[in-house]
Structure formats: structure tokens, C-alpha cells
Amino acid sequence: MATSVQDLPIVVYHYHASPYAKRVIWYLTLRKIPFSQCLQPHVLPRPDVAALGIAYRRIPLMSIGRDVYLDTRLILNKLEQLYPPSAAHPSLYSSVNPNQDRALARLLLHRTMSVFMHAARLLPAAVLSDPAFVRDRAALVGIEIKSTGTDALASAPLAPANIHKARPEALVEAREVIAFLEETLLVDGREWISSVELESGGRTTKGPSLVDIEAVWLWHWLHNIPGALSPEVIGKDAFPKVFAWIERFDAFMKEKTKEMGKVKTLGGDQAAELIVRSSFAEPEAQVDGADPVVVAEGFEKGQNVRLWPTDYGFLNKDEGMLVAMNKTEYVIETQGKFGSVRVHSPRLGFKISKSSGATASKI
Ligand SMILES: N[C@@H](CCC(=O)N[C@@H](CS)C(=O)NCC(=O)O)C(=O)O
Numbered sequence: 363m364a365t366s367v368q369d370l371p372i373v374v375y376h377y378h379a380s381p382y383a384k385r386v387i388w389y390l391t392l393r394k395i396p397f398s399q400c401l402q403p404h405v406l407p408r409p410d411v412a413a414l415g416i417a418y419r420r421i422p423l424m425s426i427g428r429d430v431y432l433d434t435r436l437i438l439n440k441l442e443q444l445y446p447p448s449a450a451h452p453s454l455y456s457s458v459n460p461n462q463d464r465a466l467a468r469l470l471l472h473r474t475m476s477v478f479m480h481a482a483r484l485l486p487a488a489v490l491s492d493p494a495f496v497r498d499r500a501a502l503v504g505i506e507i508k509s510t511g512t513d514a515l516a517s518a519p520l521a522p523a524n525i526h527k528a529r530p531e532a533l534v535e536a537r538e539v540i541a542f543l544e545e546t547l548l549v550d551g552r553e554w555i556s557s558v559e560l561e562s563g564g565r566t567t568k569g570p571s572l573v574d575i576e577a578v579w580l581w582h583w584l585h586n587i588p589g590a591l592s593p594e595v596i597g598k599d600a601f602p603k604v605f606a607w608i609e610r611f612d613a614f615m616k617e618k619t620k621e622m623g624k625v626k627t628l629g630g631d632q633a634a635e636l637i638v639r640s641s642f643a644e645p646e647a648q649v650d651g652a653d654p655v656v657v658a659e660g661f662e663k664g665q666n667v668r669l670w671p672t673d674y675g676f677l678n679k680d681e682g683m684l685v686a687m688n689k690t691e692y693v694i695e696t697q698g699k700f701g702s703v704r705v706h707s708p709r710l711g712f713k714i715s716k717s718s719g720a721t722a723s724k725i
Contacts, residue, residue, distance in 0.1 A: 367444050368444070370427035370643055372390070373400055373633050374399050374400070375411060375424070380422060381579050382434050385575055389441065390441070391619055392618060395451055398625065398627070398633070399625050399627050400629070404498075405498035409630060410634070413698050414703050415702070415703065417680045422434065425633075426440065428703050429642055430637070430705045431707075432705065433711070436690075440643075454575070455558065455571055463573050466573045467571075470573060470576040477536055482520070483519070484533065484590045485525070486587065496520045496521055500515075502675055540601050544600075553568065554607075555573045555577055557570065557571060562621055574607075586612075638702070639700075647685065649686055661716070666684075667681075667714045669712060689709065691706050692714055693706050
């Protein structure tokens with residue numbers, strides 16, 4: 363048994379272009395929490411994830427010891443819980459009003475996530491030139507394209523004709539959130555929405571808080587893809603404070619990433635073996651017998667269940683043994699190539715159903 367949860371290895375499964383994964387990596391970097399990465403292809407299949415017995419297809423996933431966490435909302439909550447602020451791992455909330463920061467970070471994340479699908483439609487044609495990517499992302503939203511004929515991609519949301527049509531609306535949706543930042547949280551010309559004290563090389567500097575991370579990630583992503591934003595609609599002229607803040611954030615994170623040093627990259631089998639041979643990060647939780655869904659549907663610990671996200675990526679359902687179900691999460695045990703792991707998902711935005719125990723779908 364490891365002496366402390368903080369001695370357990372953390373592995374982030376991601377690809378560099380993922381803005382969701384960036385949030386987690388920036389968080390780990392600013393809080394000086396060491397981690398390794400297992401780099402994934404942009405499209406399915408992802409055999410490294412399948413090696414953990416996991417069919418979930420979204421990126422990122424993160425393990426702490428032998429527990430694997432799905433969805434960045436749960437990942438960041440777990441890191442907050444398992445890595446409370448300390449001298450080694452600074453808090454990312456301002457010391458002046460941490461609870462207000464906590465609330466603001468959550469609200470901003472919610473608002474930013476609400477436009478993610480629109481933002482994805484701002485990707486320029488050059489990024490969407492690979493039909494395999496367009497087909498893969500259609501499956502992400504439940505549209506399975508089997509044929510390879512010339513019109514095959516017509517129903518894919520990211521097919522050229524469809525994104526061309528969706529772009530004006532997507533720009534308007536994005537502009538609304540950016541205008542909100544320009545006109546409210548950044549209006550007084552401040553450096554960060556909420557700043558925190560971060561130490562490096564014996565010197566304390568003011569840096570961005572989690573509030574900034576939750577507000578910036580989507581716009582940082584698009585700003586760094588040439589052609590994604592139309593400068594005459596969403597650009598520096600209309601939103602000088604937002605763009606200066608995005609660029610300040612980018613420069614700050616580049617510096618911190620350099621300070622953190624090279625992140626170790628693990629191969630899929632290497633990562634899976636490391637995870638399976640680690641201790642669990644958390645004690646085994648239970649199925650809450652008073653939970654309204656447990657009462658209504660009779661879920662029991664130890665039974666086989668399916669688990670999937672309800673918004674997108676729902677064709678890829680996990681299959682495992684129900685370990686826990688409580689107010690905030692589902693936990694199932696999956697069987698991978700080298701042994702079993704506990705897979706945690708948020709309760710909100712995910713669903714389970716009873717299953718006969720067949721193997722996971724769509725690996
Ligand atoms: N709610 C999820 C969303 C994650 C998400 O949408 N990730 C994107 C990459 S940025 C994704 O999985 N795209 C499809 C894929 O890579 O298979 C989370 O917070 O983790």
C-alpha cells in the first residue's frame with residue numbers, strides 16, 4: 363500500500379490538440395502535480411484505452427493509481443479533493459475569496475462548455491480535410507456512416523458543406539461568450555480574472571486562477587488555429603481585452619510548462635500495466651440505497667452494468683461491475699488486458715443500465 367495518494371502515478375490519456383485535455387494539463391502544471399501522459403490518436407480506435415477495458419471514447423481520461431476518471435469535470439474535482447492546497451501544490455483560487463472563485467470557475471466552465479459544439483464547427487476546412495476524421499466525429503454524435511461513396515459524408519456535421527452552413531451561427535454563439543468576458547470580468551483591464559500567488563525559483567508571481575482556466579480554454583484553442591475565428595467578427599479590434607488576456611495566458615503557461623520539465627510519455631501497455639499494478643487512490647465506495655434512481659431501478663453493487671455519457675460519445679458504452687453510485691459519481695470495475703481497474707464517471711451527464719455482462723461495445 364502506498365503511503366499517500368500523492369505518491370501514486372497519474373497518467374493523462376490525451377492528444378495535444380484537445381482543449382479539454384489542456385485544462386487538466388494546465389491545472390496539473392500550475393499546481394505542480396507530476397504526471398505522465400499516454401498520447402492518443404485523434405480518431406478511434408484507441409487500443410491503449412481498450413487495454414484498460416474501457417470503451418469510453420472521449421479525451422481526456424486520467425488515472426490516479428488504479429482509479430481511472432472520465433470527464434474533466436470529475437477529473438478536476440478529484441484533483442481538488444485528493445490534492446488539497448499545500449506548500450508543494452498551491453491553490454488555484456485567490457486567497458481573498460476562494461469560495462467565490464470556486465463558484466465562478468464552475469459557472470464559467472458551464473457557460474464555456476455550452477458552446478463547445480458550436481466552437482467545433484469553427485474549425486477551418488484545412489483541419490477537416492481528412493474524411494476519416496469527419497466520419498469519426500459524426501459517430502461521436504451518433505451518426506454512423508457506413509458507406510464510402512461520394513455522398514457518404516453528407517450527413518456528417520463536420521462535412522465541408524455543413525460547417526460552411528453552420529459557421530455564421532457558430533460565430534454568433536462564440537461572440538456572445540467573448541463579449542460577456544470583455545464587458546464584465548475583464549472590463550477594468552485586469553491581468554487575470556482572479557489572480558493567485560505562484561512561486562517559482564524563490565520568487566512569487568501573480569498568475570491565473572482556475573477561474574481564468576475555465577474561461578480561457580476554448581478561446582485559447584480557437585485563437586491558436588489559423589482561420590478558426592473570423593477577425594472581423596471575433597477579433598482584437600472588437601475584443602482587445604479578451605485577446606490580450608488569451609495571449610498573456612498563453613505566454614504564462616509556456617513559461618510554467620518549461621519550468622515543469624519534460625513530461626514522461628508512456629506507451630499504452632506500459633501505462634496500463636503501471637495503472638493495474640498501483641494501489642487504489644480511493645477506498646471502495648458503495649451504492650447508495652437511498653438514491654432515487656437506485657430505489658426506482660433496483661441497482662445493486664456487484665451487478666453488471668453499462669455506463670455511457672448522454673450528450674455525445676454515447677455509442678461507446680462501457681461494460682463492468684457496479685462498485686458505487688452516489689450523489690456525484692458512478693464507479694464500475696472493468697477488466698483490461700493486465701487486470702481490472704475502477705472507472706469513475708460523473709453522475710450528471712452519464713447514465714447506467716443493467717446488462718447481461720457481455721463485453722464492452724465499440725472498442
Ligand atoms: N465532457 C467531456 C468532454 C470531452 C470532449 O469533448 N473531448 C473531446 C476532445 S477535446 C473529444 O473527446 N472528442 C472526441 C474524441 O477525441 O474522440 C469532458 O469534460 O471531459
